[in-house]
Amino acid sequence: MAGDAAARAIESAEQGWRVLRRWAGLHAGFFTTRQVLRTGCAARVRAGLGDGSVTRAGVGLLRLAGWPEGPLDEYAMWAAWFDGAAAVSHQSAAELHGLGRLCPRFLHLSVRAGRPPVAPRLVVLRRSLVAADVESAGPFLVTTPVRTVLDLAEADIAQAALDEVVADAVAIHRCAGEEIREAGTRLPPRAATRVYRALAVA
Numbered sequence: 001m002a003g004d005a006a007a008r009a010i011e012s013a014e015q016g017w018r019v020l021r022r023w024a025g026l027h028a029g030f031f032t033t034r035q036v037l038r039t040g041c042a043a044r045v046r047a048g049l050g051d052g053s054v055t056r057a058g059v060g061l062l063r064l065a066g067w068p069e070g071p072l073d074e075y076a077m078w079a080a081w082f083d084g085a086a087a088v089s090h091q092s093a094a095e096l097h098g099l100g101r102l103c104p105r106f107l108h109l110s111v112r113a114g115r116p117p118v119a120p121r122l123v124v125l126r127r128s129l130v131a132a133d134v135e136s137a138g139p140f141l142v143t144t145p146v147r148t149v150l151d152l153a154e155a156d157i158a159q160a161a162l163d164e165v166v167a168d169a170v171a172i173h174r175c176a177g178e179e180i181r182e183a184g185t186r187l188p189p190r191a192a193t194r195v196y197r198a199l200a201v202a
Contacts, residue, residue, distance in 0.1 A: 016041040021064065023080075028139040029067030030080035033060045059117070072139070078109055078122065079140035086111040087134045087141040089125065090155060093148040096137065097174055100165035102157065110143065145174035146183050149198075153184070153191040159198070166198035177202060 016039035023039075024031040036045050045062065048054030057063045057077055075088050075096075088096060091104035106123045116124040133147040143151065149169060152162055170177050177199055184195035 017044045020045075024064050026084060026139065027080035028070065028073060028076035029064040030057060030073075030077045030139075031062055031064075032081055032083075033062070035080075035083075036062070058119075072137070074107060075137070075142075076139035078107065078117075078119075081117055082109070082111050082114045084141070085114065087129055087143050088137070089129075089143040089148065090123075090151050091157070093143045094152060094165055096142050097145050097148060097169070098172060099145065099148065099168045099174065100161055102161060102165070145169050146179055149175070149180055149195065150183055150187060150191070153187060153194045153198075159194060162194055163198045163201050166195070167202040170202045 020031055020035060020039045020041055023035055036042050045054055048065075049056070049062075053065050055063050055065055061077060061081060063077075075092075079086055086109045087093075088108065089110040090108040091102045091106070092108040094100050094102050095104055105121075107121055108123045108125065110125045110127050110129055112126070112128045116122070129143065129147070133143055134141045135144050136142075142148075146169075149162075149166055152165055157165075166177075166180060169175050169180065180195060181199055184192045184199075187195065
C-alpha cells in the first residue's frame with residue numbers, strides 16, 4: 001500500500017512538472033512561483049535551481065534554462081506573471097508594431113485582473129479587452145494596430161506623435177485609414193477628433 005502511494009505521488013509530481021513545462025513553453029520558458037505551487041512540483045523546481053536547469057528571473061519569476069535570450073524576453077516574462085491574460089499596449093505596442101518614434105521608457109501592459117508586480121519600468125492598466133483587440137506575438141499578446149492607435153488617441157501623447165503613429169500604420173499597411181476612421185467613431189469626442197486630425201495628414 002505504501003508503495004502504491006509513493007508511486008502515485010511520483011506520478012503526480014511528474015504530471016505537475018509536465019504541466020509547468022507546458023505553461024513555461026507558452027512564455028519563452030518563464031513561469032511563476034504561483035504556477036509552481038499550483039502544479040505541486042516545488043521539489044522538482046528546487047532541484048532544478050540546484051542543478052542549473054531552472055534559473056531565477058526575478059521576484060516570483062523563474063525560467064527554464066536552455067531558452068535562448070531574445071529582445072522580447074521582458075514582454076514574455078510579464079505575460080507569464082499574469083498567466084497569459086495581459087496584452088502589451090499603448091506606447092509599447094506602437095513600438096512593437098513599428099509605429100511612430102515614441103521610444104517608451106516604460107513597458108505598458110493592459111490586464112483585466114491579477115496582482116501587479118513591483119517593477120519600476122512596468123505600467124499596468126486595468127481594463128478588459130475583447131479578442132478582436134489583441135493578437136499573438138508568440139510568447140505574449142499585443143494590442144492590434146487599430147486598438148493601439150485608439151489607445152494612444154485617448155492617452156496624453158502629443159498630436160504630432162499621434163499623427164506619426166497613424167501615418168506609419170497606413171504607410172506600412174498595418175491597418176487601413178478607413179479601418180481607423182470607423183473604429184474612431186466609438187471613441188469619446190476629443191479622442192475621435194484627434195484620430196480624424198491624424199488621418200487628415202496621414
